[in-house]
Amino acid sequence: MRARIFGMAVAALALAGVAQAADNIPAAAVTEADQIWTTRCALCHGAGGKGDGPAAAPLNPKPRDLGDKKWQSSVDDKHIELVIVKGGQAVNLSPMMAANPDLESKPDVVKALRAKVRSLGGK
Numbered sequence: 001m002r003a004r005i006f007g008m009a010v011a012a013l014a015l016a017g018v019a020q021a022a023d024n025i026p027a028a029a030v031t032e033a034d035q036i037w038t039t040r041c042a043l044c045h046g047a048g049g050k051g052d053g054p055a056a057a058p059l060n061p062k063p064r065d066l067g068d069k070k071w072q073s074s075v076d077d078k079h080i081e082l083v084i085v086k087g088g089q090a091v092n093l094s095p096m097m098a099a100n101p102d103l104e105s106k107p108d109v110v111k112a113l114r115a116k117v118r119s120l121g122g123k
């Protein structure tokens, strides 16, 4: 049992390593992105990106399930990064998807957030 859990942890780390290596995202940016996800994004999107965060209830439209594979394959990485920095309005989505102007000067953190969003879709 312990060996199995350990094996899964190693596999998860290996996968995360591959995703990061492909993008060359510095570890510090990944850490910062994880913090931003938890403290900002998850309020609306929910920790797992299902759109079930505590602040999502009154929103209309509600945030979609970011894990939805159809949606994942319908958007490119640029779209996701643009939404994160410039907000929903920039791409004709709800202005309730707020812009994050402080991330304009942090492209690595934006990349790491985009990778986080992609990971919700199983990538």
Ligand code: HEC
Residues within 6 Å of the ligand: 036, 037, 040, 041, 042, 043, 044, 045, 055, 059, 061, 062, 063, 064, 066, 075, 080, 083, 084, 088, 092, 093, 094, 096, 097, 098, 100, 113, 117
């Ligand atoms: C105040 C609530 C709120 C917060 C905070 C928030 N979002 Fe959103 N987000 C939304 C809503 C609402 C939508 C759906 C907009 C629509 O469908 O018109 C959305 C949509 C999205 C989308 C999908 C865009 C698409 O093409 O459908 C992504 C990706 C996203 N948000 C990422 C993030 C990330 C990353 C963060 C944190 C930096 C974040 N969001 C913070 C409310 C929020």
